[in-house]
Amino acid sequence: MPNAPAAQVRTAQILVLALLAGVVALAAVAMMVGPVSPTPPAPATGAPPAGPFGGIDPLLLVLGALIVGQIPALVFLGAGVWRQAAQTAARLAADPESRDRALAALWFNSVIVRAALAEGAGLFGGVVLLLKGDPLALAGVGFAVAVLLALVPTRGRLQHFVRRAANAGANIPTREPHAR
Numbered sequence: 012m013p014n015a016p017a018a019q020v021r022t023a024q025i026l027v028l029a030l031l032a033g034v035v036a037l038a039a040v041a042m043m044v045g046p047v048s049p050t051p052p053a054p055a056t057g058a059p060p061a062g063p064f065g066g067i068d069p070l071l072l073v074l075g076a077l078i079v080g081q082i083p084a085l086v087f088l089g090a091g092v093w094r095q096a097a098q099t100a101a102r103l104a105a106d107p108e109s110r111d112r113a114l115a116a117l118w119f120n121s122v123i124v125r126a127a128l129a130e131g132a133g134l135f136g137g138v139v140l141l142l143k144g145d146p147l148a149l150a151g152v153g154f155a156v157a158v159l160l161a162l163v164p165t166r167g168r169l170q171h172f173v174r175r176a177a178n179a180g181a182n183i184p185t186r187e188p189h190a191r
Contacts, residue, residue: 016115016169023119023164027126031159034133038152041137046144070139074151077132085125085158092121093179096172100180110180114173122164129158 096117103110136151 016112017166019115019119020164020166020169023122026123027159027163030126030130031156034130034137034152034155034159037134037137038140038149041141041148044141047142068139068143068145070143071145071147074132074136074139074148077135078151078154081128081132081154085128088121088125088128092117093176096176097179097183100176101183102180104177104180107177110177111173114176115169118169118172119164122162126159126162129155129162131155133159 096114099113099117100110103113132151133155136148136153136155139145139148139151
């Protein structure tokens with residue numbers, strides 16, 4: 012794909028960086044404002060931790076589950092996109108221009124969906140940080156920042172995606188319609 016759609020790459024860059032800026036801005040505000048809910052008194056020495064989760068805040072447990080659950084979701088989403096890209100490339104192999112446009116659109120949608128998933132963990136971490144002031148909530152922000160930085164689109168990444176998908180599509184055998 013010698014002429015990658017520059018506007019599509021630029022739009023994806025703006026969207027991913029805007030999601031990243033939102034996560035970082037919320038975390039910064041949460042750190043400046045501090046916890047908005049009062050901290051409960053510390054338990055007496057030797058007393059068992061209060062609550063059903065052994066003293067661990069349920070919001071932090073939900074945040075951890077959100078992060079751990081997103082890792083396989085992001086991996087399976089990537090695998091599904093590659094399978095769909097190869098099928099699209101095989102189906103449109105006769106028209107390289109249409110194939111490249113379809114693959115670029117698939118790449119764009121994939122980047123935005125994966126970025127939105129990661130942003131969810133970051134925003135939830137920011138909200139937990141704002142509510143509770145627990146620095147462990149920064150794990151969600153850190154996860155989101157890492158994933159969003161890894162997803163920042165470039166023209167080279169789009170060209171690589173299209174090239175790999177076209178090569179994978181060329182290896183898929185085409186089925187001839189059965190004669191009746």
